[in-house]
Amino acid sequence: MREVGVWFVGARGSVATTATLGAAAVKAGAAPPQGCVTESPDFPVGLVSIADLVFGGHDITECPLRKRAEQLSRAGVVPAGLPGLLAQDLDAADAEIRRGHVPGDGTQEAAAARLAGDIAGFRDRHGLARVVVVNVSSTEPPAAPRPEFRRLADLEARLAAGDDVLPASSLYAYAAFRAGCGYVEFTPSTGPALPALAELAELRAVPYAGRDGKTGETLIKSALAPMFAQRSLRVRSWSGLNLLGGGDGATLADPAARSSKTLSKERAVAGILGEPVEGETHIDYVEDLGEWKTAWDHVTFEGFLRVRMSLQFTWQGCDSALAAPLVLDLARLVARAHERGRYGVLADLAFFFKDPLGTDEHALAAQYARLRAFAADLAGDPS
Amino acid sequence: MREVGVWFVGARGSVATTATLGAAAVKAGAAPPQGCVTESPDFPVGLVSIADLVFGGHDITECPLRKRAEQLSRAGVVPAGLPGLLAQDLDAADAEIRRGHVPGDGTQEAAAARLAGDIAGFRDRHGLARVVVVNVSSTEPPAAPRPEFRRLADLEARLAAGDDVLPASSLYAYAAFRAGCGYVEFTPSTGPALPALAELAELRAVPYAGRDGKTGETLIKSALAPMFAQRSLRVRSWSGLNLLGGGDGATLADPAARSSKTLSKERAVAGILGEPVEGETHIDYVEDLGEWKTAWDHVTFEGFLRVRMSLQFTWQGCDSALAAPLVLDLARLVARAHERGRYGVLADLAFFFKDPLGTDEHALAAQYARLRAFAADLAGDPS
Amino acid sequence: MREVGVWFVGARGSVATTATLGAAAVKAGAAPPQGCVTESPDFPVGLVSIADLVFGGHDITECPLRKRAEQLSRAGVVPAGLPGLLAQDLDAADAEIRRGHVPGDGTQEAAAARLAGDIAGFRDRHGLARVVVVNVSSTEPPAAPRPEFRRLADLEARLAAGDDVLPASSLYAYAAFRAGCGYVEFTPSTGPALPALAELAELRAVPYAGRDGKTGETLIKSALAPMFAQRSLRVRSWSGLNLLGGGDGATLADPAARSSKTLSKERAVAGILGEPVEGETHIDYVEDLGEWKTAWDHVTFEGFLRVRMSLQFTWQGCDSALAAPLVLDLARLVARAHERGRYGVLADLAFFFKDPLGTDEHALAAQYARLRAFAADLAGDPS
Amino acid sequence: MREVGVWFVGARGSVATTATLGAAAVKAGAAPPQGCVTESPDFPVGLVSIADLVFGGHDITECPLRKRAEQLSRAGVVPAGLPGLLAQDLDAADAEIRRGHVPGDGTQEAAAARLAGDIAGFRDRHGLARVVVVNVSSTEPPAAPRPEFRRLADLEARLAAGDDVLPASSLYAYAAFRAGCGYVEFTPSTGPALPALAELAELRAVPYAGRDGKTGETLIKSALAPMFAQRSLRVRSWSGLNLLGGGDGATLADPAARSSKTLSKERAVAGILGEPVEGETHIDYVEDLGEWKTAWDHVTFEGFLRVRMSLQFTWQGCDSALAAPLVLDLARLVARAHERGRYGVLADLAFFFKDPLGTDEHALAAQYARLRAFAADLAGDPS
Numbered sequence A, B, C, D: 001m002r003e004v005g006v007w008f009v010g011a012r013g014s015v016a017t018t019a020t021l022g023a024a025a026v027k028a029g030a031a032p033p034q035g036c037v038t039e040s041p042d043f044p045v046g047l048v049s050i051a052d053l054v055f056g057g058h059d060i061t062e063c064p065l066r067k068r069a070e071q072l073s074r075a076g077v078v079p080a081g082l083p084g085l086l087a088q089d090l091d092a093a094d095a096e097i098r099r100g101h102v103p104g105d106g107t108q109e110a111a112a113a114r115l116a117g118d119i120a121g122f123r124d125r126h127g128l129a130r131v132v133v134v135n136v137s138s139t140e141p142p143a144a145p146r147p148e149f150r151r152l153a154d155l156e157a158r159l160a161a162g163d164d165v166l167p168a169s170s171l172y173a174y175a176a177f178r179a180g181c182g183y184v185e186f187t188p189s190t191g192p193a194l195p196a197l198a199e200l201a202e203l204r205a206v207p208y209a210g211r212d213g214k215t216g217e218t219l220i221k222s223a224l225a226p227m228f229a230q231r232s233l234r235v236r237s238w239s240g241l242n243l244l245g246g247g248d249g250a251t252l253a254d255p256a257a258r259s260s261k262t263l264s265k266e267r268a269v270a271g272i273l274g275e276p277v278e279g280e281t282h283i284d285y286v287e288d289l290g291e292w293k294t295a296w297d298h299v300t301f302e303g304f305l306r307v308r309m310s311l312q313f314t315w316q317g318c319d320s321a322l323a324a325p326l327v328l329d330l331a332r333l334v335a336r337a338h339e340r341g342r343y344g345v346l347a348d349l350a351f352f353f354k355d356p357l358g359t360d361e362h363a364l365a366a367q368y369a370r371l372r373a374f375a376a377d378l379a380g381d382p383s
């Protein structure tokens, strides 16, 4: 497979910066591709190599990638020295970052055209086979449903009339599809999860996947909840507290944005156990934690003769270090799917997401089996 | 399927008493079969119903089952009131408990004949289709290898010569096989895991499974370790401390017995991750914990760009309440396998064990898939 | 010291029932006075003996104490068998429970007279030296300040005018003071913490203490926070999640009532460290936990050369079992103080409270030292 | 107070290097004296300022301090950049490090003379008012008692006869006393804790303190155990697992050395609670943890009516960052005590130690009160 473009919405954020720097480090042989699922021997060859990914994107902040990388290095996300070593790669990606869209800056109709143009220009300049747009920008509040979200014609009529009806993430998905690109919704925002946009993806024959990268507490939940089910142990409550700093934490300090995330987080357990379970999931912004997250979960369950037992876990992770390799995996898989002519929602990528689009499968092992089958299938397809 | 006998070695222990009482409770409709894997809708019908299990066994203590059940009730393992309510069932099982073998009480050759006779008598008295012998007696120290363990002829020659060469658990397995019964090794002891005994199982066409019921810390390990592997996160250390009271705890306070258990516990993680991992697993007898166990595990792992992260969990479980339903599952599955003509080691039952005989598969989800396939297969067999 | 009355507001609640039953158990020699601070050898003699406490109170539920005690026994708060054994004592206390006040049931002025009369009647019937009123009723939302709370004359003028201006807890404190009784505010509610009521306590020369019994997470905080201060380790964040069921949990499921509790909980750490600390304290109602509480706290701190470290703890307690002996301690201490002629706020009892009235001392060891000095002083007073 | 010398036994180890570097950082204004107890406003002035400490010591490794400091920086113990910034101070201390004593390298008699000479030479070269020797070298196995440890005359007779009877730590203490220096035993080794050496300290009128710096799990224990006692909650078991890497971890991987540490660790709880408590404390070397330590403790306790509850904590600390400022505190306090004419064991410094010499007081708050009184006393002495 030839070179593939990765276009980040939120290109100067922690996840995007870590992914950009990390790809450069792997290319330079300065780090193993640890944390990259598709680099495991369980996966067939045939995906674009990490060294052949080219980066660009949209953001609304001006802070140069080099500086962001230095900040991440001080925060312990990336090794000291690496940003300096790979400054050239960071600068190259930086030169491909364009201004994102902010409400008020022209109509969404005009913005969509401009954003799509930015992406197409990137593809052309680099002679890329294809580009995958990956949304790693700040989480939005949940979007209220609107009638025009149902059909593409209605949506485009509203946009043509100069009405700004789309949440930002969906505007980017719209632009990506118009530019003929695959799309990954790595945040809990709406993105492509509107019937009108699904229609557009079909029309343009582009694949997409989402929603909300599964990197921490929910990852563990999706590994542990099936155990209770398989052992016929009845889960009685599942409560959790997530403490995190960083830009993502600051965004989630806003209750509206946070509700997107908690909704997304709470789906997994009930989905796996097949019944609603008592308990809440809290998210607290704790500035002092920097780019790190600590999550505590407490589970009560009932066994034989109704005896009550409990399980607790504490997860201490670096979110961007967990997310970045998955973002590379997703770009590679979606690019390959696109190449193989797949389009519409890629439910087989559920393994990567807290709130998988196109399926209700939340159990990690089942998702992994499905992902492997998908990858094998892509590898086997005649091109 | 007609009535099936369950013959416990260690019939007055916590696990056996809880299983006997629990089966009576399920039969009486006093409790749901929670914790019984084979009662889940994932499993086909065709197994003997819990109500059709008949109990007996060997033990070396005289304490009546009623009294043991009362003790377990005070310890919070079984609901208050239940032992009284089901006293008749406990007494019936009690009447079928025979004196176990203690070293010095005659030769092993003689003991084997007597033990096999006890089991056969039980089968005959109750007109049972078949009996499954389940070892839930105290854990033994690991047995040193001996040349005569390799071939049945050599083993029987030594026994005939009056030499007591078998560890107790293997003596019971030998007696079970001679009585034409399936056997489950629920403890970490040697049991049927000798080539000579495998030979005998083939000869008598009886099935067996083991080893060491997977009920707590190792269960969680086998659910979590695959997650690290699937996400290409490199586990760097895995340490654990198990605190437990009860009879099992008291036995494991002896370093020799404990080493059987820790060996068994440490196999899972390395088996799943495919490489040895730094870290120890401790087992402490804490009398004050009674029949309850608390285990803490600490895992360090490495992600993208070698960033270090960690996971801890605390498991607070009631071991006998976790083990008892599995013991019923195993008896039902082995009886069915026996009925269907399966014999030798049943590697497909790995799901239930810390140290599965006949396979190296330790990952819980993979074990579960295999178990379901096995059960479906048994259901489908023409009888 | 002669017999002393303990009058519970919320006499049928978990704390009151446990205290009533527990005092009877200690009297009967059925349990040691474990958890009673004033029974330790650190305390001088001279307090009324637990066997000489007589119980009564107000409540708005009709559920008999026997039945509440049975429920607590099933929930593991009190030993099985004890409620039956001590049924007579429970019935005696039950016979002394009067209907509490509910808004709308007459003016507060009339209610205060009636409530005070109930208490005085109890004292007279039993010929008690004195009665201590202890509020262990459901937590109220924080009360908005009002001008008439400042001076007794203004408050009584409003009440005389038929205006219901007091929160329920303050109405009970008002009634207690009018009846010439000492008062303990064991909940986070307002109770006696109004200048007008302080004035009344002076006038009637009665002592009082509060607020919000310190039994779990905050107890640990007040033991651990001083350690950070003494070691010059700078605490950077302190976050917590409290999971609890029971009647108290159900009350706190209401955000307004919960805010009384979280305010009270958050004072301790900042009070001890002398500066505000980042982090929130959550309280979740988890019905499944019954009368038990699990709290997890996460602390980050900075040491030499600004290195970041952390501490977590998980507390698993039975709130009523922790609270009940303290309630007995408080009744005994306040009765003695009253006897010795002390009146007004007893700041020396801060050891027992999350939000101590009359002092800002939150450090546990300092509070303990002060409590011992107070008790010694009471013992030494010529009567 | 004029300049004071700090002579480290183990001068190139983690603790000594961090203390040396940290003192230089404080002097340069590059870091606040966080973690230094004696810098808190609770302490009177009068101690030598950190800027006036001069460093030297013994070690048996050649690795230069600069290099050790760089290693500690990579391990996250000290900030990146600091070793470079303060290279001059590190080099100055390095120039004052002399070869330690290794068994076989001459008699202990000769070694003591040489070691004492090294210390005296350092004092003279720098014109220091006094020098405090602080043992922060590798932990030794516990020393078997010997008759000659009882009286100085007997000990010196054995040494004069060319018999090497002292453990290394005691040899250093002997040399320090002979050189007229105060001594701090920061490790669990024997050091000055022999009657013969106490005699020598009296004779030379030098003060000493010890044993085993209290920086992590035991620190928390000594803050929490008094809470149980004060609340009359009966502790039933206390178990712990310490995971640590680094040089100290590697030393403690040896069971003999480890037993010194666990003995020292287990004294605190029983000492505070006044009765032995069930449960063990494990120490595991986990290389992967580098200079960091994770400790988990599990406590069960009994409250009112014998209800069982539990507390767990997880401590994640950087041992050297915790120890280094205490080492500076101790040097300052011992120097001042020496100046003020105090000699023999300084039991008032128990606050700093797991196994305090000269007292059985283990409760942190009581130790702190005693330390403050001691410091006030030293300040008040006419000089």
Ligand SMILES: NC(=O)c1ccc[n+]([C@@H]2O[C@H](COP(=O)([O-])OP(=O)(O)OC[C@H]3O[C@@H](n4cnc5c(N)ncnc54)[C@H](O)[C@@H]3O)[C@@H](O)[C@H]2O)c1
Pocket: A009, A010, A011, A012, A013, A014, A015, A016, A058, A059, A060, A061, A100, A101, A102, A135, A136, A137, A138, A139, A140, A168, A186, A187, A188, A212, A213, A214, A215, A216, A246, A247, A248, A251, A318, A319, A320, A322, A323
């Ligand atoms: N890190 C993880 O483990 C993880 C997991 C799941 C989901 N996510 C999601 O990924 C997203 C990124 O996380 P992060 O930690 O990198 O956050 P971040 O705050 O560091 O980065 C977000 C970036 O988005 C940019 N941005 C905001 N609005 C924009 C707009 N309208 N157009 C273009 N750019 C815009 C911001 O300027 C910023 O650079 C978040 O939504 C987060 O919830 C992260």
Ligand SMILES: NC(=O)c1ccc[n+]([C@@H]2O[C@H](COP(=O)([O-])OP(=O)(O)OC[C@H]3O[C@@H](n4cnc5c(N)ncnc54)[C@H](O)[C@@H]3O)[C@@H](O)[C@H]2O)c1
Pocket: B009, B010, B011, B012, B013, B014, B015, B016, B058, B059, B060, B061, B100, B101, B102, B135, B136, B137, B138, B139, B140, B168, B186, B187, B188, B212, B213, B214, B215, B216, B246, B247, B248, B251, B319, B320, B322, B323
């Ligand atoms: N409970 C669990 O979760 C679990 C999980 C895996 C394995 N196990 C194993 O199951 C076994 C039973 O556990 P338990 O908690 O019931 O222990 P237990 O101590 O309560 O019971 C053991 C019983 O075995 C009897 N026994 C001892 N030696 C015997 C002999 N030679 N012949 C016959 N009987 C003998 C004892 O008298 C006792 O009644 C242990 O080996 C344990 O390690 C238990």
Ligand SMILES: NC(=O)c1ccc[n+]([C@@H]2O[C@H](COP(=O)([O-])OP(=O)(O)OC[C@H]3O[C@@H](n4cnc5c(N)ncnc54)[C@H](O)[C@@H]3O)[C@@H](O)[C@H]2O)c1
Pocket: C009, C010, C011, C012, C013, C014, C015, C016, C058, C059, C060, C061, C100, C101, C102, C135, C136, C137, C138, C139, C140, C168, C186, C187, C188, C212, C213, C214, C215, C216, C246, C247, C248, C251, C319, C320, C322, C323
């Ligand atoms: N248990 C602890 O550890 C602890 C610690 C600190 C404070 N507290 C406080 O103690 C109080 C009691 O806790 P609990 O667990 O017993 O709760 P609970 O819900 O079991 O009992 C509360 C009782 O108060 C009664 N009540 C409600 N309104 C009343 C009114 N107006 N007049 C008279 N009675 C009324 C209720 O009917 C109930 O019987 C709560 O406010 C709780 O926050 C408890």
Ligand SMILES: NC(=O)c1ccc[n+]([C@@H]2O[C@H](COP(=O)([O-])OP(=O)(O)OC[C@H]3O[C@@H](n4cnc5c(N)ncnc54)[C@H](O)[C@@H]3O)[C@@H](O)[C@H]2O)c1
Pocket: D009, D010, D011, D012, D013, D014, D015, D016, D058, D059, D060, D061, D100, D101, D102, D135, D136, D137, D138, D139, D140, D168, D186, D187, D188, D212, D213, D214, D215, D216, D246, D247, D248, D251, D319, D320, D322, D323
């Ligand atoms: N760091 C803490 O929190 C803490 C707390 C209590 C006690 N301690 C004790 O402090 C000591 C030092 O800890 P560390 O982490 O710096 O260990 P380390 O292994 O990094 O340093 C020990 C140093 O002692 C040197 N040494 C060994 N034998 C010697 C000898 N005979 N003479 C002179 N030097 C010798 C070694 O070469 C090494 O440089 C250990 O005994 C440890 O148990 C540390």
Ligand code: NA
Pocket: A355, A356, A357, A358, A359, A360, A361
């Ligand atoms: Na879905």
Ligand code: NA
Pocket: C355, C356, C357, C358, C359, C360, C361
């Ligand atoms: Na106060």
